[in-house]
Amino acid sequence: MSHPANSKVILEAEGIVKILGNAPTQVKVLKNIDLQLHTGELTLLMGPSGSGKTTLLSILGCILTPNEGRLSVAGHATANMNAEGLANLRRKHVGFIFQGYNLVPTLTAVENVMLALDLRDQSGPDAYDNAAEALEAVGLGHRINASPSKMSGGEKQRVAIARALAGSPSVILADEPTAALDAENGLAVMDLLSRVAQDTNRAVLAVTHDHRTLKFADRIIRIDDGRIAGSERPKLPGAEPLQVEAH
Amino acid sequence: MDLAVNSSAQGAALPASRPTKTRPANRPRAPRRIPMVAKLAYRNLFHDRLSFIVTIVGIVFSVVLVAIQSGIYLGSEKKIAAILDQAPADYWIVPLGTKSFDDPSPLSGRERHMALSVPGVAHVEDMVVSFARWRKPAGGTNTVLLIGSEAVSDRPLPWNIADGSRGALNAPTTVAIDKSYFPDLGITAVKDQAEINGVNVEIAAVTRKIRSFTTLPFVFTNIEEARRLTGIGQNQATYERVLLSDGADRDAVRNEILRRLPDTEVLTQTEFVKRSQAYWLFQTGAGAALIAGAVLGLIVGIVIVAQTLYSSTKDHINEFATLRALGAGAGYIVKVILMQAVLSGLIGYALGILLAMGVIAAAEDTKLTVVMTPQLAGALFAITIGMCVFAAISAIIKVVRIDPAVVFSR
Numbered sequence: 287m288s289h290p291a292n293s294k295v296i297l298e299a300e301g302i303v304k305i306l307g308n309a310p311t312q313v314k315v316l317k318n319i320d321l322q323l324h325t326g327e328l329t330l331l332m333g334p335s336g337s338g339k340t341t342l343l344s345i346l347g348c349i350l351t352p353n354e355g356r357l358s359v360a361g362h363a364t365a366n367m368n369a370e371g372l373a374n375l376r377r378k379h380v381g382f383i384f385q386g387y388n389l390v391p392t393l394t395a396v397e398n399v400m401l402a403l404d405l406r407d408q409s410g411p412d413a414y415d416n417a418a419e420a421l422e423a424v425g426l427g428h429r430i431n432a433s434p435s436k437m438s439g440g441e442k443q444r445v446a447i448a449r450a451l452a453g454s455p456s457v458i459l460a461d462e463p464t465a466a467l468d469a470e471n472g473l474a475v476m477d478l479l480s481r482v483a484q485d486t487n488r489a490v491l492a493v494t495h496d497h498r499t500l501k502f503a504d505r506i507i508r509i510d511d512g513r514i515a516g517s518e519r520p521k522l523p524g525a526e527p528l529q530v531e532a533h
Numbered sequence: 534m535d536l537a538v539n540s541s542a543q544g545a546a547l548p549a550s551r552p553t554k555t556r557p558a559n560r561p562r563a564p565r566r567i568p569m570v571a572k573l574a575y576r577n578l579f580h581d582r583l584s585f586i587v588t589i590v591g592i593v594f595s596v597v598l599v600a601i602q603s604g605i606y607l608g609s610e611k612k613i614a615a616i617l618d619q620a621p622a623d624y625w626i627v628p629l630g631t632k633s634f635d636d637p638s639p640l641s642g643r644e645r646h647m648a649l650s651v652p653g654v655a656h657v658e659d660m661v662v663s664f665a666r667w668r669k670p671a672g673g674t675n676t677v678l679l680i681g682s683e684a685v686s687d688r689p690l691p692w693n694i695a696d697g698s699r700g701a702l703n704a705p706t707t708v709a710i711d712k713s714y715f716p717d718l719g720i721t722a723v724k725d726q727a728e729i730n731g732v733n734v735e736i737a738a739v740t741r742k743i744r745s746f747t748t749l750p751f752v753f754t755n756i757e758e759a760r761r762l763t764g765i766g767q768n769q770a771t772y773e774r775v776l777l778s779d780g781a782d783r784d785a786v787r788n789e790i791l792r793r794l795p796d797t798e799v800l801t802q803t804e805f806v807k808r809s810q811a812y813w814l815f816q817t818g819a820g821a822a823l824i825a826g827a828v829l830g831l832i833v834g835i836v837i838v839a840q841t842l843y844s845s846t847k848d849h850i851n852e853f854a855t856l857r858a859l860g861a862g863a864g865y866i867v868k869v870i871l872m873q874a875v876l877s878g879l880i881g882y883a884l885g886i887l888l889a890m891g892v893i894a895a896a897e898d899t900k901l902t903v904v905m906t907p908q909l910a911g912a913l914f915a916i917t918i919g920m921c922v923f924a925a926i927s928a929i930i931k932v933v934r935i936d937p938a939v940v941f942s943r
């Protein structure tokens with residue numbers, strides 16, 4: 287097998303079709319997508335603008351529901367789940383990282399992480415220490431009481447990563463986590479995500495346009511016009527050297 | 534532990550499924566624990582100061598308005614009942630069709646003896662209530678409500694005597710008035726003279742804080758003097774105050790009095806009080822106006838709170854969408870909104886009730902009687918919180934309809 291030892295499939299999508307918009311301007315954004323995420327891996331999702339990356343990520347994260355196809359996250363099939371059931375699944379098993387960080391601006395860094403713990407019913411007496419540790423782990427131990435408005439983009443994204451990791455969800459989904467960051471911060475964030483993915487209980491999927499991030503990937507999935515256009519594992523021995531196309 | 538190897542200079546291990554429990558000395562101590570829902574709520578509230586101030590002003594306005602209107606309503610009830618409250622009876626015999634204590638017409642004159650002969654009746658007291666013409670010493674006239682009561686009574690009228698005594702009213706042509714009516718009645722001190730229905734009277738006693746609900750001042754006098762001044766017969770009265778002996782069968786007594794005195798009504802204390810209050814507060818529309826004022830205050834409060842809460846929710850809609858994307862149930866975000874509403878209500882109520890108490894204290898020595906009781910304060914509290922929760926409905930509808938997918942489209 288081509289997967290790392292004791293890796294397992296934590297997310298499985300099959301035949302996903304998604305139609306967006308209202309008639310007569312309906313668009314079939316995703317056309318029969320099959321995809322599996324394995325624990326212990328950082329998977330990058332690449333593709334041209336408008337190819338459906340964000341839509342796919344939203345479906346995998348149970349934020350959008352597909353028109354056709356089956357999805358199961360951490361062993362739970364999402365078919366027939368209502369909005370509350372899907373929210374439950376997200377809360378228990380999925381951590382999100384957004385291009386725009388989406389921190390709660392009225393809460394400090396540590397409170398943003400504690401919020402995620404609170405949502406995951408881990409708001410016990412240790413919540414503050416756990417959140418502070420999570421921030422220390424992303425190199426923000428000195429800024430735990432800073433407000434997002436006083437943080438740089440790189441710092442904010444690291445808070446967002448700490449928040450996504452809080453409570454240890456098994457799937458981390460990131461939509462262009464480095465798009466708003468300069469080169470240095472972008473690399474730091476990708477480095478962090480690749481280390482996050484080394485946890486053998488966890489899979490990370492990141493949408494990216496940024497070719498500088500490719501070296502962190504255990505696996506690269508290419509999507510074009512709503513279809514999977516290719517999949518590769520560049521780190522495996524004997525893998526083809528990466529084809530870096532002009533974008 | 535499945536800790537990732539940390540190769541960078543960032544110095545700490547990534548959190549794994551089971552975080553380690555060593556806390557470095559340089560980390561700040563955990564602050565006091567406030568539930569996250571409450572924290573989100575008050576940060577949202579205080580984030581936009583201006584809208585918060587508008588909310589609080591709206592609630593305070595509403596609380597004060599409702600408190601004052603209800604306080605005046607209760608004060609009116611109390612004023613209307615004041616004389617009756619001072620002379621509690623088991624039954625009142627009143628002329629048939631009496632609408633209120635101060636809607637007087639004379640009884641026939643045989644009621645007292647008839648009532649006294651009914652088994653179970655222990656004591657019957659005459660009371661004369663009548664409109665009368667008051668001529669001020671310096672000229673000019675007024676209509677007053679003359680109240681004549683028996684000198685020998687377990688509860689003699691008037692009460693709260695500040696100057697002179699009830700005994701002084703036993704002398705002929707003496708009356709008692711309230712100090713607050715001095716200017717209206719052209720009186721400056723005890724022993725001043727005036728005229729009632731053309732007869733000279735002297736002020737023999739002065740009371741404090743006995744004001745009528747209507748514009749007619751109360752003038753107290755002896756029962757005999759009252760009959761003389763109003764020209765009714767020796768045995769006639771307006772009302773009979775009936776006290777029963779212990780263990781008397783109340784219904785049997787009432788039926789027997791009614792059988793013997795067909796042109797009268799026999800009312801319990803409560804019935805007479807309620808009838809008087811209902812007459813003044815509802816037949817005249819005064820009470821309806823007060824209630825309408827209170828309702829208006831409530832509506833204004835609800836509209837302001839609903840509006841500010843809704844716009845605050847709109848301002849923070851992206852955060853609520855993020856919460857939803859992170860897996861918050863609808864209940865969680867509804868709790869945040871409700872907490873905002875309740876917090877606003879608590880703060881607005883506290884300020885509003887303080888302000889209302891100030892207004893009530895300031896009205897203490899005016900002609901306006903505003904009453905605040907613990908029950909009213911408690912009811913206002915419930916109404917305020919209820920109003921804020923009700924006002925949160927539109928914001929809640931907005932927030933539960935959020936599509937979490939918007940988090941990616943920014």
Ligand SMILES: Nc1ncnc2c1ncn2[C@@H]1O[C@H](COP(=O)(O)OP(=O)(O)OP(=O)(O)O)[C@@H](O)[C@H]1O
Pocket residue numbers: 306307308313315333334335336337338339340341342
């Ligand atoms: N609500 C919508 N209604 C109709 N079409 C939509 C809607 N949202 C997205 N689309 C279309 O779906 C397609 C895929 O959008 P998506 O956001 O998934 O692309 P993407 O790969 O993430 O692009 P980018 O790299 O620019 O972020 C696009 O053509 C877009 O115009």
Ligand SMILES: [Mg+2]
Pocket residue numbers: 339340341
């Ligand atoms: Mg996108």
